[in-house]
Amino acid sequence: MNILALYVLVLSQQGFWLGGSDYAITFKRTDAAWPANTESIDIAWQLRLGDEVLASGKLAAKKDESPTVRLAVPEVRVRTELRLTLSVSAGGNALLKDQQKVEVFPRPDRQRLQRSLGGKRICILRxxxxxxxxxxxxxxxxxxxxxxxxxVVSDDTKLAIRSPEIVVVLASALPGGLWKDSLPELAETGVSVLVLEQRVAAEIAGYPLTPRKTIERIAVTERHPLLEGFSTREIEALLSGPSHQPIAMRLPADAPAQEVVYWAVPGGGPAMPIDCMIAVRTLGKGRIIYNQLPWEDHAADARAVTMLFSTLEWMVTPPEPTLPPSARPPPAATRPVETPNRIEIKR
Known part of the structure; x- marks a missing residue:
């Protein structure tokens, strides 16, 4: 959003916030000329649920400043759409009023996660x-x-002797080729593996990584458990964000893996490779979940927190075969799974 061409409003985590947390709003100064005879511009803001004001404040922004304010976001029971309203004035004269949508997510159920994991041995590779x-x-x-x-394990050779049941590979923890065979071998023995975004490695378990410059034709596998509560629009917003260029994992033609978030290939078929941001591969008694989504902060972005918790819960379920495209039944028509707009606040 542009305020008199002087500022760009920057919401931390793209305005996808976790209830009960603090988030920043930055009024980033542009190169536009400052109004003559004006020392400062007054900016007032409100966080609103319908007609109810949940939080508010105001500040005076001077010429060379990019002020930042922090908001205490209320806890919610269900996903809730709030509005951030802005009023800009100078010298007592109103200049502009505008608003922007904010999505607030409920905190994941920690007790349910603990019950799902049930004391399983978890190793995190860093x-x-x-x-x-x-x-x-x-x-x-x-x-x-x-x-x-x-x-926490820093050496992949130590994973086998730890006998983990779940392995989480942190972002950019894979250095390169030595990982080509180790992840599949872990999965074959019944380990459930989650690989978060890798930007250093050239490949993951034999699948090459490739940068993508456009989000056109992004598609999702409808009703997949890893995307519960997410819409195609939100995935597109993440991939078009300012953090960094998406790096996709390329599944070879007719690979025995399930694409979950991927680039649809016009007229494609089993003979075409598929670039994925999320894919799942079942091997033996276990599975590997590849998640290349470029989260800036897994602990602060409400979308990342929600997806991570649901992924951990799904990792303890029995893996189903991931068939190559040539062996699958004809796909049903796909459509974006839109998220509900609820308005329930914890009191």
């Missing part, structure tokens, strides 16, 4: 030394606060 406050540390802290018991 490369390099811990850095206080980085995205990996925040993710690990969130899991710990949720009652998830895990062991």
């Amino acid at each position: 490369r390099g030394k811990p850095v206080a406050g980085d995205a990996d540390e925040r993710l690990l802290a969130m899991l710990k606060d949720s009652g998830v018991v895990y062991e």
Whole structure:
């Protein structure tokens, strides 16, 4: 949104917020000329649910400033659409009123997650030394606060002797070719593996990684458990965000894997490779879930938190075969799964 061409409103996590948390709003100054004889511009904001004001504030923005404010977001029981309204004035004269939608997600059910995991042995693969406050540390802290018991492993050769039942590979933890065979071998023995976004490796378990410059023709597998509560529109918003260029995993032609979020190929068939952001492959008694979605922060982005919890719960379910396209029945018509717009606030 543009405010008199002077500012661009930047919502942390693209306005997908987790109830009961704090989030930032930044009024980013542009290169537009500042109005003559004006020392500051007054900006007032309100976070609203219908006609009810949940939070409000105001600030005076000077010429060379890009002010940031933080909002305490209320807890919600169901996913809720709020409105952030803005009023801009200078010298007492109203200049502009505008609003932007904010999606607030309920906090995942920690007790349900603990029941689902049922004390399973979890190993988390992380490369390099811990850095206080980085995205990996925040993710690990969130899991710990949720009652998830895990062991952090920095060397893939130590995974087998730990006998894990679930393995989570953190973002950019895979360095390259040495991982070509280790992940499938783990899955063959019955381990459920989740691989988060990899940007350093050239491939994941033999599947090459390739940058994508456009989100056109993004498609989803309808009613897949990994996408419960998500719409195609939200996936597109994430992939078109400012964080970084999406890097897809390319499934070879007629690969025995299930594409979940992928680029549809016009007129494609079993003989065509498929670029995926999420894919699942069942091997032996286990499975590998590849999730290349470019989350900025797994502990703060409500979409990432929600998807991570639902993925962990799904990982303990018995894996079903992932058939190659040539062996599948004709697909049903696909359509975006839109999310409901609810308005229920915890009191």
